[in-house]
Amino acid sequence: MDELDYNYLAELVLKTQRGDSEAFAELYTATYQKQYRFTYRYAKDAYLAQDILQDVYILVLKNINTLKNPRLFVSWLNQITFRTCFDVCQKNSRHEEELNHVTEMTQEKDPHLQPDSMTHNPEKQLMDHFDHPVLMASVLELPPQYAQALIMRYFNDMSIDEIADAMNCSHSTIKRRLVKGKKLLEKLLKNKMGGDWFE
Missing domain, CATH: 1.10.10.10 (Winged helix-like DNA-binding domain superfamily/Winged helix DNA-binding domain)
Known part of the structure; x- marks a missing residue:
């Protein structure tokens, strides 16, 4: 696994905070793969992971001026990624629960749809x-x-x-x-x- 150069990233953060869009593009390139690996393992879905990271980097760009210590960028980015993963997956989980509830109601009406056994x-x-x-x-x-x-x-x-x-x-x-x-x-x-x- 490639090690990140925190001093280099800190310089890019400072440039981004001054409005340098190319510096932000470099930040994105330098950190995307590691964030993607985390997000993919968390979401277990490649398309959802990409959607989450799109939201993550939008949040990063909107809030990067709130980061006081540029050397803490990776830790800050990790927290944004984690929170975004959590929020998105919680929403998806609620949708799945609603679908499961509908399925359970259908199974109650039709005993032939009941599963033969429940695993514990x-x-x-x-x-x-x-x-x-x-x-x-x-x-x-x-x-x-x-x-x-x-x-x-x-x-x-x-x-x-x-x-x-x-x-x-x-x-x-x-x-x-x-x-x-x-x-x-x-x-x-x-x-x-x-x-x-x-x-």
Whole structure:
């Protein structure tokens, strides 16, 4: 995986903030592939990933003057990408739930459409908690590195290796972030609602 030159990117950010459109084009070229890899793994759909990144770079261009430290551009970009992925995929998830609800109603009316068996997946049960609005709000209150790891693992069902690649860090780092993130999240949830979310 190619390493980004943060000093070079910082110079491009400064030029972009002064209105240099060519500098922004260079920023786009230098960062697009890595953002695409993350977005594709998150969305699991090439066309949706491209749509998300179009929104991401529009947001970047509109808000780049709010970035005070140009050397933090990549971290800032990662957060915009993560938030945009999350928002778009949440909307798509709601649409899928509506379609599933219609399908379930149809199956109730016609027993021949009922599935023969239902598979039970303990990890899926944990992932299902992410439909709970208080849980999702709490996840987004966590430091970004923990929120990203938790959502990619339990909401998007990504493997540890996929998350490590997307976040450009080691396998063990992701495991530590998941463990710490779950502890922080459980503490937040207990304060808000009580009960055990992760058993």
